[in-house]
Amino acid sequence: xxxxxxxxxxxxxxxxxxxxxxxxxxxxxxxxxxxxxxxxxxxxxxxxxxxxxxxxxxxxxxxxxxxxxxxxxxxxxxxxxxxxxxxxxxxxxxxxxxxxxxxxxxxxxxxxxxxxxxxxxxxxxxxxxxxxxxxxxxxxxxxxxxxxxxxxxxxxxxxxxxxxxxxxxxxxxxxxxxxxxxxxxxxxxxxxxxxxxxxxxxxxxxxxxxxxxxxxxxxxxxxxxxxxxxxxxxxxxxxxxxxxxxxxxxxxxxxxxxxxxxxxxxxxxxxxxxxxxxxxxxxxxxxxxxxxxxxxxxxxxxxxxxxxxxxxxxxxxxxxxxxxxxxxxxxxxxxxxxxxxxxxxxxxxxxxxxxxxxxxxxxxxxxxxxxxx
Numbered sequence: 313x314x315x316x317x318x319x320x321x322x323x324x325x326x327x328x329x330x331x332x333x334x335x336x337x338x339x340x341x342x343x344x345x346x347x348x349x350x351x352x353x354x355x356x357x358x359x360x361x362x363x364x365x366x367x368x369x370x371x372x373x374x375x376x377x378x379x380x381x382x383x384x385x386x387x388x389x390x391x392x393x394x395x396x397x398x399x400x401x402x403x404x405x406x407x408x409x410x411x412x413x414x415x416x417x418x419x420x421x422x423x424x425x426x427x428x429x430x431x432x433x434x435x436x437x438x439x440x441x442x443x444x445x446x447x448x449x450x451x452x453x454x455x456x457x458x459x460x461x462x463x464x465x466x467x468x469x470x471x472x473x474x475x476x477x478x479x480x481x482x483x484x485x486x487x488x489x490x491x492x493x494x495x496x497x498x499x500x501x502x503x504x505x506x507x508x509x510x511x512x513x514x515x516x517x518x519x520x521x522x523x524x525x526x527x528x529x530x531x532x533x534x535x536x537x538x539x540x541x542x543x544x545x546x547x548x549x550x551x552x553x554x555x556x557x558x559x560x561x562x563x564x565x566x567x568x569x570x571x572x573x574x575x576x577x578x579x580x581x582x583x584x585x586x587x588x589x590x591x592x593x594x595x596x597x598x599x600x601x602x603x604x605x606x607x608x609x610x611x612x613x614x615x616x617x618x619x620x621x622x623x624x625x626x627x628x629x630x631x632x633x634x635x636x637x638x639x640x641x642x643x644x645x646x647x648x649x650x651x652x653x654x655x656x657x658x659x660x661x662x663x664x665x666x667x668x669x670x671x672x673x674x675x676x677x678x679x680x681x682x683x684x685x
Contacts, residue, residue, distance in 0.1 A: 381417050385550075386645060387555040399425035404519070405517075407546075408547070409520075409550070415520040418547065423478075426476065431475035433476040435478045438484045448465060500512060559589055562602075574610070579616065585620075644680055
């Protein structure tokens with residue numbers, strides 16, 4: 313016959329106390345785990361905010377006074393129309409052009425008009441980072457990934473998650489880094505150095521180069537598969553010699569900038585100086601114009617600014633050829649914009665402020681003819 317066992321009150325109380333202690337310990341462990349996870353999340357968000365803040369501060373400092381592309385030429389309007397068309401997409405953009413033509417400003421304009429504009433655009437100069445460090449800068453690294461890697465580092469791709477990554481001078485990337493960049497473009501994932509874990513990234517890529525990438529592909533210094541991935545929407549930034557009508561507004565923009573920073577009052581710019589500057593070939597493009605204006609502003613002692621043209625090439629024939637190329641390029645750009653229509657309202661002759669017969673004569677002289685498909 314089964315008999316109920318009676319437990320002494322003292323023992324029951326001790327057992328109840330023990331259970332309460334175990335429950336409290338479990339609850340405390342769970343609470344501590346939640347606190348640790350919350351603290352980790354706070355640190356992660358804080359680090360992310362700090363990284364974005366650093367990049368944003370650098371961007372503001374770098375682009376103070378240079379926030380827009382200046383000019384009203386047909387060549388500039390054409391590339392701005394291209395930028396507006398591609399900005400709303402997530403497509404890769406390849407910016408081509410000589411040094412100083414405004415490729416970085418164009419990248420900023422595309423990002424500013426994109427759905428990602430609420431977050432800062434992250435910029436990387438591929439030529440400015442040593443070859444041994446470029447991979448960890450782009451993709452990040454784990455602590456101990458290589459000698460000297462004393463801490464974990466988040467790469468630029470992760471910083472740019474949800475935003476735009478601008479890779480300037482992309483033609484300078486080493487071949488082994490080109491392979492990893494191609495993988496990111498294909499798989500939308502990165503791996504930090506020293507890690508086997510894939511991290512998904514949502515990044516819009518804009519790249520720029522002053523190199524002839526097609527030639528680099530032929531010479532095997534740039535991967536053809538990467539070139540085709542990047543060359544989704546190429547935009548050629550016209551050199552300044554193809555849009556000389558933009559020189560006066562550029563000068564005025566830089567004069568206003570330096571007048572404010574130098575504390576000088578300039579009422580006008582000497583018109584002969586402007587005419588002389590418009591005849592220059594400007595191998596350094598907009599950057600060279602800015603330097604010329606800055607030098608003149610430093611020397612200015614009165615309300616009228618005189619700007620000396622930069623030193624010309626000792627080879628006058630070479631300068632002459634460049635000017636001919638400039639005129640040829642400008643006329644061809646306008647003709648392409650108008651569908652090769654020379655005469656009539658909105659025709660190339662009207663835009664170039666030339667008589668139709670004069671324009672046709674120039675086309676013959678410069679060997680400009682529409683390619684037949």
